[in-house]
Amino acid sequence: MAYSEKLLDHFKNPRNVGTLDKNKTNVGTGLVGAPECGDVMRLQIEVDPVTKKITEAKFKTFGCGSAIASSSLATEWLKGKTVDEALAIDNMAIVEELALPPVKIHCSVLAEDAIKGAIKDYQAKNGVQTAESIVASH
Amino acid sequence: MGQRLIYLDNNATTPTDPRVVDAMIPYFYENPGNAASRNHPFGWAAEQAVETARKQVADLINVDEREIIFTSGATESDNLAIKGVFEMYKRKGDHIITVKTEHKAVLDACGKVEKMGGKVTYLDVNREGLIDLGELEAAITDKTVLVSVMWANNETGVIQDMKAIGDICAKHGVLFMSDATQAVGKIPVDPKEVGVHLMAFTSHKMYGPKGVGALFVNRKNPRVKVTSQMDGGGHERGMRSGTLNVPGIVGFGKAAEIAKAEMQQDAERLSRLRDKLEHALTSMLEESYVNGSRESRMPHVTNISFKHVEGEGLMMTFNQNIAVSSGSACTSASLEPSYVLVALGLGDDLAHSSLRFSLGRFTTEEDIDETIAKVAEGVNHMRDLSPIWEMYKEGIDIDAIEWSEH
Numbered sequence: 001m002a003y004s005e006k007l008l009d010h011f012k013n014p015r016n017v018g019t020l021d022k023n024k025t026n027v028g029t030g031l032v033g034a035p036e037c038g039d040v041m042r043l044q045i046e047v048d049p050v051t052k053k054i055t056e057a058k059f060k061t062f063g064c065g066s067a068i069a070s071s072s073l074a075t076e077w078l079k080g081k082t083v084d085e086a087l088a089i090d091n092m093a094i095v096e097e098l099a100l101p102p103v104k105i106h107c108s109v110l111a112e113d114a115i116k117g118a119i120k121d122y123q124a125k126n127g128v129q130t131a132e133s134i135v136a137s138h
Numbered sequence: 139m140g141q142r143l144i145y146l147d148n149n150a151t152t153p154t155d156p157r158v159v160d161a162m163i164p165y166f167y168e169n170p171g172n173a174a175s176r177n178h179p180f181g182w183a184a185e186q187a188v189e190t191a192r193k194q195v196a197d198l199i200n201v202d203e204r205e206i207i208f209t210s211g212a213t214e215s216d217n218l219a220i221k222g223v224f225e226m227y228k229r230k231g232d233h234i235i236t237v238k239t240e241h242k243a244v245l246d247a248c249g250k251v252e253k254m255g256g257k258v259t260y261l262d263v264n265r266e267g268l269i270d271l272g273e274l275e276a277a278i279t280d281k282t283v284l285v286s287v288m289w290a291n292n293e294t295g296v297i298q299d300m301k302a303i304g305d306i307c308a309k310h311g312v313l314f315m316s317d318a319t320q321a322v323g324k325i326p327v328d329p330k331e332v333g334v335h336l337m338a339f340t341s342h343k344m345y346g347p348k349g350v351g352a353l354f355v356n357r358k359n360p361r362v363k364v365t366s367q368m369d370g371g372g373h374e375r376g377m378r379s380g381t382l383n384v385p386g387i388v389g390f391g392k393a394a395e396i397a398k399a400e401m402q403q404d405a406e407r408l409s410r411l412r413d414k415l416e417h418a419l420t421s422m423l424e425e426s427y428v429n430g431s432r433e434s435r436m437p438h439v440t441n442i443s444f445k446h447v448e449g450e451g452l453m454m455t456f457n458q459n460i461a462v463s464s465g466s467a468c469t470s471a472s473l474e475p476s477y478v479l480v481a482l483g484l485g486d487d488l489a490h491s492s493l494r495f496s497l498g499r500f501t502t503e504e505d506i507d508e509t510i511a512k513v514a515e516g517v518n519h520m521r522d523l524s525p526i527w528e529m530y531k532e533g534i535d536i537d538a539i540e541w542s543e544h
Contacts, residue, residue, distance in 0.1 A: 011454055017523055034541030035526055036486035038448050038466060038475065042525035060525035064450040064466070068523060113542075 030117025191391025215338030222364025295439030304333025346393030
């Protein structure tokens, strides 16, 4: 399987590898996947309390090249976005950007899930009601 | 780019030995005949060449040349043996016994037998990759017509106790078939000595060309017959019709002759290199495990799991110039990891983390030294990226986490 230059670049020079302090209230952590499925992604965001923009994003991924590239790309896209803008990131945009082959589409889905997971964690810590929870409470 | 390419995927296929290619070339140009043309010199030359090759192949496994049926490869030979025996011996019984770690050519042919109304028992293996002889014997019934056990496993190189299995089959009067694709030409294989009655193998795993293989069919005590799966001109004593692949067969014969002469020295050299590779990687990298028996296995193969690193991702760190293979799901269209490693009781996570290194006649010490360095670097790089490695290092029990399935 021949991969795109962009994918190989993200794989060889992954951006934003690392760990944020998950105990900080303005840090959200998303951990998705399972070791027995061959993919585990951990994606973290740090949100500026004043501007509400994502100032830092870090990841670590156990997985194939496409999974690593998808999460690396996701962290790049997250920085500078508001939480709402981040929620709008769609897995198909990752598929297009990295030219993922059909068998690797699940890697982009996992990256989207990791973004959503990180945001959900951040919102829960900060008492932000999500659209779902607002509906549910009525 | 522009780097030296290192090929450590010889269990997938071996490069053709230049001496084999030289032997084949005249059968494209000077001798283009059909071995079945009985009435002119072109046919006679082709037939002569095929019979010489048949003798060379038979000599490698110490059988009579009349017991060699040429096919297109081991997959066809496995199909012919399993379906052919099932159809031929229907009146005697309808039960076949095989093993969960067999090659797909055997497992899927057995699946077809089940669709045709037969019954198949799939034996488990232990952590070493070996079957339990007591379980095998207990599985034999008066309806059992065939036991099919591979000589050496393609993923782990584990060699089954062929003599003990052969003795059990003989005691119960059951035919014994073996897919010996990975063993023939690399270690001494003598089907008659261990009581194997049908044996599938192929040229391209022993430095011969692709597209040609053989099925050994025992001729005496017992005289084994198989129902042909390919109907036509009645070639190969009616068991496999189709014009013989003369250049391929000539190459197969030459490859067999070379293997017989050089097998021992190749095996000694490769087992030393394999041990060096295995020892270096497992001692440099913590949490790395050799899969399958280390006592009963092929000299040129090692299968190692590097915990908390995914195999395909790992391969991508060095696959610009080093070729190996992985039991990771991500190398195939399915998302399931290697069923062979799972059958060993490895757990899906360790199966995803495995690499198979299979050395060959053209592997050099320099290849191994470079592979050790590049793989170690790759594993360390991937572990730096791995969240579960980080958790492991922090002392978190990974098995206790409730993972989200996807």
